[in-house]
Amino acid sequence: MNASKFFKSFRYAVAGIVTATKEQNLRFHLLSAVIVLLAGIFTGLNMIEWLIIILVIVLVIGAEMVNTAIERVVDLASPEIHPLAKQAKDIAAGAVLVFAMASVIIGLLIFLPKWL
Ligand SMILES: Nc1ncnc2c1ncn2[C@@H]1O[C@H](COP(=O)(O)OP(=O)(O)OP(=O)(O)O)[C@@H](O)[C@H]1O
Helix, strand or coil, X not given: CCHHHHHHHHHHHHHHHHHHCCCHXXXXXHHHHHHHHHHHHXXXXXXXXXXXXXXXHHHHHHXXXXXXXXXXXXXXXXXXXXXXXXXXXXXXXHHXXXXXXXXXXXXXXXXXXXXX
Protein backbone atom coordinates (compact mmCIF):
# COMPACT_ATOMS: atom_id res chain seq x y z
CA MET A 1 0.00 0.00 0.00
CA ASN A 2 1.15 3.53 -0.87
CA ALA A 3 2.28 5.16 2.43
CA SER A 4 1.64 8.76 1.39
CA LYS A 5 -1.90 7.85 0.24
CA PHE A 6 -2.47 6.09 3.58
CA PHE A 7 -1.33 9.14 5.60
CA LYS A 8 -3.45 11.44 3.44
CA SER A 9 -6.52 9.27 4.16
CA PHE A 10 -5.57 9.29 7.85
CA ARG A 11 -5.42 13.12 7.80
CA TYR A 12 -8.87 13.29 6.15
CA ALA A 13 -10.26 10.93 8.81
CA VAL A 14 -8.81 13.10 11.60
CA ALA A 15 -10.32 16.18 9.89
CA GLY A 16 -13.66 14.33 9.88
CA ILE A 17 -13.39 13.66 13.62
CA VAL A 18 -12.57 17.34 14.27
CA THR A 19 -15.55 18.46 12.14
CA ALA A 20 -17.87 16.02 13.92
CA THR A 21 -16.83 17.29 17.37
CA LYS A 22 -18.40 20.65 16.48
CA GLU A 23 -21.82 18.93 16.49
CA GLN A 24 -23.89 19.56 19.62
CA ASN A 25 -25.10 15.93 19.82
CA LEU A 26 -21.59 14.50 19.56
CA ARG A 27 -20.40 16.88 22.29
CA PHE A 28 -23.17 15.55 24.51
CA HIS A 29 -22.00 11.96 23.87
CA LEU A 30 -18.36 12.94 24.51
CA LEU A 31 -19.31 14.62 27.80
CA SER A 32 -21.33 11.53 28.79
CA ALA A 33 -18.33 9.35 27.91
CA VAL A 34 -16.01 11.42 30.14
CA ILE A 35 -18.50 11.16 33.04
CA VAL A 36 -18.80 7.36 32.56
CA LEU A 37 -15.00 6.96 32.37
CA LEU A 38 -14.57 9.00 35.58
CA ALA A 39 -17.31 6.92 37.25
CA GLY A 40 -15.44 3.81 36.14
CA ILE A 41 -12.18 5.07 37.66
CA PHE A 42 -13.83 5.97 40.98
CA THR A 43 -15.98 2.83 41.12
CA GLY A 44 -13.22 0.42 40.12
CA LEU A 45 -13.97 -1.86 37.18
CA ASN A 46 -12.33 -5.10 36.16
CA MET A 47 -10.73 -5.62 32.72
CA ILE A 48 -13.85 -7.13 31.12
CA GLU A 49 -16.05 -4.31 32.45
CA TRP A 50 -13.62 -1.68 31.10
CA LEU A 51 -13.59 -3.40 27.71
CA ILE A 52 -17.40 -3.41 27.59
CA ILE A 53 -17.67 0.24 28.70
CA ILE A 54 -15.05 1.41 26.17
CA LEU A 55 -16.68 -0.64 23.39
CA VAL A 56 -20.10 0.79 24.17
CA ILE A 57 -18.78 4.39 24.29
CA VAL A 58 -17.00 3.95 20.95
CA LEU A 59 -20.11 2.40 19.36
CA VAL A 60 -22.35 5.30 20.45
CA ILE A 61 -19.86 7.95 19.30
CA GLY A 62 -19.28 6.09 16.01
CA ALA A 63 -23.03 5.80 15.43
CA GLU A 64 -23.46 9.53 16.10
CA MET A 65 -20.71 10.33 13.61
CA VAL A 66 -22.33 8.14 10.93
CA ASN A 67 -25.66 9.85 11.72
CA THR A 68 -24.04 13.26 11.23
CA ALA A 69 -22.54 12.13 7.91
CA ILE A 70 -25.97 10.88 6.75
CA GLU A 71 -27.54 14.22 7.75
CA ARG A 72 -24.96 16.05 5.63
CA VAL A 73 -25.55 13.83 2.59
CA VAL A 74 -29.34 14.17 2.94
CA ASP A 75 -29.06 17.97 3.19
CA LEU A 76 -26.88 17.94 0.07
CA ALA A 77 -29.06 15.55 -1.92
CA SER A 78 -32.42 16.90 -0.76
CA PRO A 79 -32.31 20.50 0.51
CA GLU A 80 -36.06 20.63 -0.14
CA ILE A 81 -38.58 18.77 2.04
CA HIS A 82 -39.01 15.14 0.94
CA PRO A 83 -40.53 12.18 2.82
CA LEU A 84 -37.52 9.96 1.97
CA ALA A 85 -35.12 12.62 3.32
CA LYS A 86 -37.15 12.66 6.53
CA GLN A 87 -37.08 8.85 6.74
CA ALA A 88 -33.30 8.72 6.13
CA LYS A 89 -32.60 11.30 8.87
CA ASP A 90 -35.07 9.84 11.34
CA ILE A 91 -33.86 6.25 10.83
CA ALA A 92 -30.23 7.33 11.26
CA ALA A 93 -31.17 9.25 14.42
CA GLY A 94 -33.16 6.21 15.58
CA ALA A 95 -30.07 4.03 15.17
CA VAL A 96 -28.15 6.34 17.52
CA LEU A 97 -31.02 6.17 20.00
CA VAL A 98 -30.94 2.35 19.92
CA PHE A 99 -27.19 2.36 20.64
CA ALA A 100 -27.58 5.02 23.34
CA MET A 101 -30.42 3.16 25.11
CA ALA A 102 -28.45 -0.11 25.01
CA SER A 103 -25.42 1.71 26.43
CA VAL A 104 -27.48 3.09 29.34
CA ILE A 105 -28.79 -0.41 30.15
CA ILE A 106 -25.28 -1.91 29.94
CA GLY A 107 -23.91 0.91 32.11
CA LEU A 108 -26.61 0.34 34.73
CA LEU A 109 -25.96 -3.43 34.72
CA ILE A 110 -22.25 -2.81 35.35
CA PHE A 111 -22.42 0.09 37.82
CA LEU A 112 -25.60 -0.49 39.86
CA PRO A 113 -24.51 -3.75 41.57
CA LYS A 114 -21.28 -2.03 42.65
CA TRP A 115 -23.05 1.05 44.01
CA LEU A 116 -25.90 -0.73 45.81
N1 LIG B 1 -35.15 17.52 3.60
C1 LIG B 1 -36.00 17.11 4.54
N2 LIG B 1 -37.20 16.61 4.18
C2 LIG B 1 -38.08 16.19 5.11
N3 LIG B 1 -37.87 16.23 6.44
C3 LIG B 1 -36.69 16.71 6.87
C4 LIG B 1 -35.70 17.17 5.95
N4 LIG B 1 -34.62 17.60 6.68
C5 LIG B 1 -34.94 17.39 7.96
N5 LIG B 1 -36.18 16.86 8.09
C6 LIG B 1 -36.87 16.49 9.34
O1 LIG B 1 -36.59 17.46 10.33
C7 LIG B 1 -35.91 16.85 11.44
C8 LIG B 1 -34.86 17.81 11.90
O2 LIG B 1 -33.87 17.87 10.91
P1 LIG B 1 -32.59 18.77 11.07
O3 LIG B 1 -31.69 18.51 9.93
O4 LIG B 1 -32.99 20.17 11.32
O5 LIG B 1 -32.01 18.28 12.43
P2 LIG B 1 -31.38 16.92 12.79
O6 LIG B 1 -31.61 15.93 11.68
O7 LIG B 1 -31.90 16.52 14.12
O8 LIG B 1 -29.85 17.29 12.84
P3 LIG B 1 -29.07 18.44 13.62
O9 LIG B 1 -28.11 17.71 14.49
O10 LIG B 1 -28.40 19.20 12.50
O11 LIG B 1 -30.06 19.26 14.39
C9 LIG B 1 -35.34 15.55 10.88
O12 LIG B 1 -35.17 14.58 11.84
C10 LIG B 1 -36.40 15.16 9.87
O13 LIG B 1 -37.47 14.53 10.54
